[in-house]
Amino acid sequence: MPTKNKPPRPDKRQAPLNARRNMKMAESAHAYVRGNTGKFYEWLDGIEGHTLPEGPAIWICGDCHTGNLGPVADADGRIAIQIRDLDQTVIGNPAHDIIRLGLSLATAARGSNLPGVTTARMMEALADGYERAFDDNASNAAKNVKPEAVRVVMKEAVRRTWQQLAVERIEDVEPTIPLGRRFWPLDKAERTEIHELFERREIANIATALRKNADEKRVDVIDAAYWVKGCSSLGRLRYAVLLDIDGGAVEGDDLCLIDIKEAVKAAAPRYTDQGPDKRMPRDNAERVLEGARHLTPALGERMRAARLTDKSVVIRELLPQDLKLTLEQFTEAEAMKAARFLALVVGKAHARQMDKHERRDWLSVLRKSRTKTFDAPSWLWTSIVELVSSHEAGYLEHCRRYALTPSA
Structure with a gap:
């Protein structure tokens, strides 16, 4: 078990995550x-x-x-x-x-x-x-x-700003993710894959879709970390990624906080006979994305499905207005x-x-x-x-x- 506030190594995450969830x-x-x-x-x-x-x-x-x-x-x-x-x-x-x-x-x-x-x-x-x-x-x-x-x-x-989002989610408005209790370090392979992921235009445009005149070619990964977040999802892959949108001076309006979350097989019961025009995707991230499009279209349009470290993941930008009730x-x-x-x-x-x-x-x-x-x-x-x-x-x-x- 890692000492208090000292993040564990990437290969030692599971035990403290399970303990925190419990x-x-x-x-x-x-x-x-x-x-x-x-x-x-x-x-x-x-x-x-x-x-x-x-x-x-x-x-x-x-x-x-x-x-x-x-x-x-x-x-x-x-x-x-x-x-x-x-x-x-x-x-x-x-x-x-x-x-x-x-x-x-x-x-x-x-x-x-x-x-x-x-x-x-x-x-x-x-x-x-x-x-x-x-x-x-x-x-x-x-x-x-x-x-x-x-x-x-x-x-x-309605009143929330990007600065408030940054202070709440990453405890800092500077363009870095501070390691500690909530954010843990990545290994080299994880960091490399995350950078490569946002080099793909269909993924980078998740950060530019909500910003006029933004260019997917100018989206850069500033920092990334393993995110200790949630309750029932603790123990799955979860990453926080900080992006710079325009490639210029880094300011609040130019930054984008991305949540990458592993999608696993749903335990919820499903209908076996879903009808001719309703089919659930086999890939779990695609399933989550399709469900969002039907249940919460405003959220579904802000999400993407991908693979990271050979696992299915859902990617979405966190907006200041996204709060838990x-x-x-x-x-x-x-x-x-x-x-x-x-x-x-x-x-x-x-x-x-x-x-x-x-x-x-x-x-x-x-x-x-x-x-x-x-x-x-x-x-x-x-x-x-x-x-x-x-x-x-x-x-x-x-x-x-x-x-x-x-x-x-």
Whole structure:
């Protein structure tokens, strides 16, 4: 294990990355849910085949928790709350995204010490928000009610500058990436491959596409490092690359921060019969890119797929407006708003992939299985109860195994 703040050698990364991931997951039950996608998929594998409704075959997030939603800017600078992480995207059952989001919101509510009845009301709000995306008669006023946490992060995203991005992500506005706890050194082969990667015009244009009159031939790699980032993705290849766009004097507006992330096989369940006009690419980076194009087009146009160190990777520029939505503590009223609004965001991403008849039929399915006292599908509530129970037990066992060790 490397000493504190001293980066490990490239051939010694895996152990400290695994240890850091385990400690991040031990911070709270909500963090455990975000980091342990495998437990959610194990539950899906274990339930009976017809327990959940089978929605139309569309691209789904596959890992639709609150941390994977947030502000995303398009090529023209417009900002909206969207799905921002597509590692697990597949052509699958949209019901899986609803349940995963519901689990994330339920554990966030428990972390905020809200009573169980609030969680039940949140699931009603989630169902209502999601269904509104498919209902042409739903009022626009109700569709646009944003919780305070969303309004705050949107205001911050609008005001953000490149300098703020640099200070937050690389802790410096100088044109270098400082090595330390968050950034580790590369070996010679990694550095060489990264330089060669951005000599390719189709990759270099990821940095010039959002800048008028920029030339792919004048994109230069200033610095690069291994990036210790994320939670569930810790242990995969992850690089931060700093680019100079015009080849001249290096200033904030001329710089570009690139995120390179390894794309691995999705654990999310997929439909085997995807339809004649829907095919998932075999390459994992191409799969992530295609999913982004369908679910979050503004993000998809800013991404590229490539190979690096003989692994499939996704490349995207980080913009100052790209922020993670953090829901750690909220009131009962804010919990209702968050559930309804975020479900609507996911619903819109699903609905844009369906034709009129598919939207109508899926909405009809969603509105079934209600009771007189609970205005949400019974399969949704049963799923959340089972998942919260299993994840609470899993979280406590995780803490016993990893947070009590002397190294922790």
